[in-house]
Amino acid sequence: MTEVPWVEKYRPRRLSEMINQTKALGQVRAWIEAWLHGNPPKKKALILAGPPGTGKTATVYAIAREYGFEIIELNASDERTFEKVERYVQAAYTLDILGKRRKLIFLDEADNMEPSGAREIAKLIDRARNPIIMSANHYWEVPREVRNKAQIVEYKRLTQRDIIKGLVRILHAEGLTVPKEVLYEIAKRANGDLRAAINDLQTVVSGGVEDAADVLAYRDTEKSVFQALAQLFATDNAKRAKMVVLGVDMFPHELLQWIDENLPYVYYKPEDIARAYEALSRADIYLGRAQRTGNYGLWKYATDMMTAGVAVAGVKRKGFVRIYPPKTIKLLTESKEERSLRDSVLRKIMKEMHMAKLEALETLNVLKAIFEYNPDMAAHFVVYLDLDLKEVEFIVGDGEKARTIWGKSMNIEKKLKERGELEEHVRVAAERESEKEAEPEEGEGAEEETAEEISEEELQKAEEEIESVEESGEKIDKPKKKGKQATLFDFLGKS
Numbered sequence: 194m195t196e197v198p199w200v201e202k203y204r205p206r207r208l209s210e211m212i213n214q215t216k217a218l219g220q221v222r223a224w225i226e227a228w229l230h231g232n233p234p235k236k237k238a239l240i241l242a243g244p245p246g247t248g249k250t251a252t253v254y255a256i257a258r259e260y261g262f263e264i265i266e267l268n269a270s271d272e273r274t275f276e277k278v279e280r281y282v283q284a285a286y287t288l289d290i291l292g293k294r295r296k297l298i299f300l301d302e303a304d305n306m307e308p309s310g311a312r313e314i315a316k317l318i319d320r321a322r323n324p325i326i327m328s329a330n331h332y333w334e335v336p337r338e339v340r341n342k343a344q345i346v347e348y349k350r351l352t353q354r355d356i357i358k359g360l361v362r363i364l365h366a367e368g369l370t371v372p373k374e375v376l377y378e379i380a381k382r383a384n385g386d387l388r389a390a391i392n393d394l395q396t397v398v399s400g401g402v403e404d405a406a407d408v409l410a411y412r413d414t415e416k417s418v419f420q421a422l423a424q425l426f427a428t429d430n431a432k433r434a435k436m437v438v439l440g441v442d443m444f445p446h447e448l449l450q451w452i453d454e455n456l457p458y459v460y461y462k463p464e465d466i467a468r469a470y471e472a473l474s475r476a477d478i479y480l481g482r483a484q485r486t487g488n489y490g491l492w493k494y495a496t497d498m499m500t501a502g503v504a505v506a507g508v509k510r511k512g513f514v515r516i517y518p519p520k521t522i523k524l525l526t527e528s529k530e531e532r533s534l535r536d537s538v539l540r541k542i543m544k545e546m547h548m549a550k551l552e553a554l555e556t557l558n559v560l561k562a563i564f565e566y567n568p569d570m571a572a573h574f575v576v577y578l579d580l581d582l583k584e585v586e587f588i589v590g591d592g593e594k595a596r597t598i599w600g601k602s603m604n605i606e607k608k609l610k611e612r613g614e615l616e617e618h619v620r621v622a623a624e625r626e627s628e629k630e631a632e633p634e635e636g637e638g639a640e641e642e643t644a645e646e647i648s649e650e651e652l653q654k655a656e657e658e659i660e661s662v663e664e665s666g667e668k669i670d671k672p673k674k675k676g677k678q679a680t681l682f683d684f685l686g687k688s
């Protein structure tokens with residue numbers, strides 16, 4: 194199988210290869226043809242607006258190919274974009290006269306522009322002699338002065354059926370098949386994003402379809418963090434840096450680890466690297482304090498330090514920065530021993546919490562964070578899931594922390610046992626008493642009545658004893674195991 198990403202390999206070459214989006218494509222075609230007929234449209238810029246992976250960029254490339262344009266692709270959020278656009282807007286006219294290929298300016302991320310950049314771009318649109326196409330996920334976040342000068346073309350979120358159509362087309366071309374359930378699962382998870390679906394399909398096929406569920410689960414977390422970090426490392430703007438991680442579904446300490454391990458590839462001057470690491474270590478201090486005091490409001494400061502603090506630390510390497518997952522999160526490359534530990538932990542989560550494998554995988558990620566930051570709660574999970582020390586070490590990834598949690602779990606076990614013995618003792622006493630009282634008379638009704646009288650007294654005493662055990666230390670409640678699925682909230686609500 195080839196290494197070329199399928200999203201590139203199967204990028205539509207012509208508008209007729211695009212899936213759905215008929216209305217949008219009609220509008221784009223009419224607009225570009227107006228340019229070609231020497232009668233530029235009233236609005237010289239176009240904003241293709243819609244959810245990710247629905248064909249906005251693909252449209253621009255297909256149209257350029259069909260109509261013979263050269264694309265100048267620029268990122269609208271880059272502060273230097275304005276100068277470049279200016280250069281092309283000016284240069285293009287002369288080039289046209291010389292008979293060179295027409296230029297089409299494509300500005301990605303128009304919803305991420307600085308206000309000053311926006312004013313300049315708006316002026317350039319007025320002077321433009323070439324089509325300017327912009328792309329945005331949220332058109333209302335495109336600065337107003339730019340929006341007013343552009344025609345909006347809306348792209349729809351693709352349906353599951355559209356996604357499956359796109360995937361099947363690729364499978365045909367590659368001469369491959371995958372089970373129908375896997376295709377449906379990918380289409381469902383993609384949430385209208387064909388790019389994500391194609392990437393998932395390629396990952397699943399290259400990883401062997403038996404592991405499809407696992408691969409998909411890991412990709413879910415990794416996808417958004419890759420995107421967020423790429424944006425974080427591309428900006429010098431503190432505010433934007435804070436914003437890009439908002440949608441990342443990850444605990445701050447995990448995010449810190451991702452940023453930590455990728456930093457050396459982003460900055461190259463030693464003093465800048467040092468500044469970035471200083472910001473990270475302050476974030477780490479906040480995280481530690483949050484854990485000790487239970488004041489999780491500090492997470493916000495920690496996150497600000499690791500995003501804004503890092504973003505403004507110095508001069509970054511230019512161009513594409515590849516983001517690597519930190520070793521601890523890179524589950525797909527675990528050793529055999531780690532894999533078998535992970536599987537045994539997963540089996541326990543599935544059994545005790547009545548979860549399917551995918552949910553159990555998600556739960557495992559949450560447990561990792563809890564084990565790292567909340568040893569008391571972690572100890573309850575150890576008892577509840579009946580984990581052994583090796584499994585605890587696997588989850589927390591640190592021998593010392595594992596032993597602390599293990600010690601706490603032993604105490605809980607001990608208390609549970611004491612409570613169990615007490616209850617057993619009371620039960621036996623109550624039974625003995627009821628047998629004694631019931632002897633003269635046979636018959637169920639009488640037995641029940643006597644047993645009730647005696648057990649009330651005994652149980653009262655027992656409950657007092659149990660309370661005193663409970664008050665003496667840890668809570669020893671377990672979430673309900675049977676019947677309803679137990680969730681992490683059963684635990685979180687208790688501490």
Ligand SMILES: Nc1ncnc2c1ncn2[C@@H]1O[C@H](COP(=O)(O)OP(=O)(O)OP(=O)(O)O)[C@@H](O)[C@H]1O
Pocket residue numbers: 199200201203204205210211212213214243244245246247248249250251252328329330359387388391
């Ligand atoms: N409507 C579509 N028809 C055919 N292929 C599509 C369509 N939408 C997306 N794709 C596939 O997904 C890939 C990514 O799509 P594209 O780059 O056009 O997304 P986008 O809408 O520009 O997303 P973003 O907003 O994230 O930039 C394309 O290369 C193509 O392979």
